[in-house]
Amino acid sequence: MTEFSILCELAKTRMQMQGTGEKSASRKMYRNSLDCLIRIHRKEGVRGINRGMVTTVIRETPGFGIYFLAYDTLTRALGCDADADYIIPKLLLAGGMSGMASWISTYPVDVIKSRLQADGVGGANRYDGIVDCVRQSWRVCRGINRGMVTTVIRETPGFGIYFLAYDTLTRALGCDADADYIIPKLLLAGGMSGMASWISTYPVDVIKSRLQADGVGGANRYDGIVDCVRQSWRREGWRTFTRGLTSTLLRAFPVNATTFATVTLFLINGG
Template sequence: MDFLAGCIGGAAGVLVGHPFDTVKVRLQVQSVDRPLYRGTFHCFQSIIRQESVFGLYKGIGSPMMGLTFINAIVFGVQGNAMRQLGKDTPTNQFLAGAAAGAIQCVICCPMELAKTRMQMQGTGMRTSSTNKLYKNSLDCLTRIYKREGVRGVNRGMVTTLIRETPGFGVYFLAYDMLTRGLGCEPEDPYMIPKLLFAGGMAGIASWLSTYPVDVIKSRLQADGVGGVNRYSSIADCVRQSVDREGYMVFTRGLTSTLLRAFPVNAATFATVTLVLMYARAGDDCPKDCELAPPTQAPPTEQQAPPTQIQPSSL
């Protein structure tokens, strides 16, 4: 059930947040010498004016296919890791989230590579332009594989791993602490707004903890678009970026990312939590809504009734 809930939550998050992600990538990789966009809102306006509103959804095929599956892996692995760890503590929430983040990199890295290349193609041109390099995300990965092999498809894997492992640990830790602090109980009439707030803030905390790494990852994955490779390694990318743009380069696109992070993760976490709560409530009910036998022992402190399950434990 963790996997199914993750699928549904992932799809909801992609639909809400992809336009913000397109803006983030454009801002992160634009040339400092000839910048196309002055900031987040100017980037939004320029894309809509030059490429139509569909320009904001360039490359959505890759995350729609990938993130749905990735969220299934993330929430499935996190849920199973918590069960293996046994005790629901903040430390275990972080460790389970970190494990989930590391495992999903195998899919996340190629998916984000295709998304980045699709988002960068046709910059400043109408989406109907005929000189597209890639037809879709699958065609993009196929062409990269033919040109560069497995290594090319996994470009940016190290930076993805560095970003995702602690990022998802912070993600689940923040959500757990917020939902417990807010008292998100199933009978609370304000439970859904609280879940949305906790999910949104958990997403913001996760991005803030690893955002500089994401800037470098985007630059490495966009490197080579147009036929010119500028960076020979992660260290070279960091050095060139800092030398040319200063340390503020690590905040490129941060406004767009945080604007995206709140609604995306609010939708994702609230959807996953509600699906799991209702599914588990259904599993715990007696079959055919039968009343429990009167001789059944009352629940002990170690075995709480279903309505006492904390949604924060997912």
């Protein structure tokens, strides 16, 4: 599951970065996510396929822990019981704030992940590894901070929808502790929640990735969020904001299904 998740994440980032390289050929380098991975393997070998692998694991391992810890703490503090007043706004707030909590702790790693995975798009590779990427990005301090605002815009509503969708679906499916078929129900609710979260915020994620990786292949192309949106729309049209969505959803369902089911069953069994 980990390797599959990493491959989907790599394909997503590379698809999002099409059209940003110095060479015009980078605009339509990949036909789809599978073609993207095949071409990366042919051109860059195993090292290319594994770009960003370590940073992805470093980001996601504590990230999910922080999400759920913050969410549990906030739902208790806000009184998010089934019969509570204003339950939907409370769940959205708890989910959004938990996303913010995780973002604060993992954002620098996310930037390095994006820059490593985008390295080589439309040109030669620039980084020798994680340490070299950190060093070069830190030298231009703005490189670490690029995409910060778009990440906040994505994480806050994205995780609000993420947890609200899961809560709504588990109630609708009847995922009580003694319910029949509890595991399939939890897997379905978790997978659908992950997909709903990504679909609702995916265009913002494209802009986030482009800003975070801006300058990897040479000089910076974008002056900020608005300029990135404008240039992306003008050069490539609306399809720009859906590139990589297929691999993202293929990854989102199994990853979030297993994550939510594992956490929920752990809590049900008195963990």
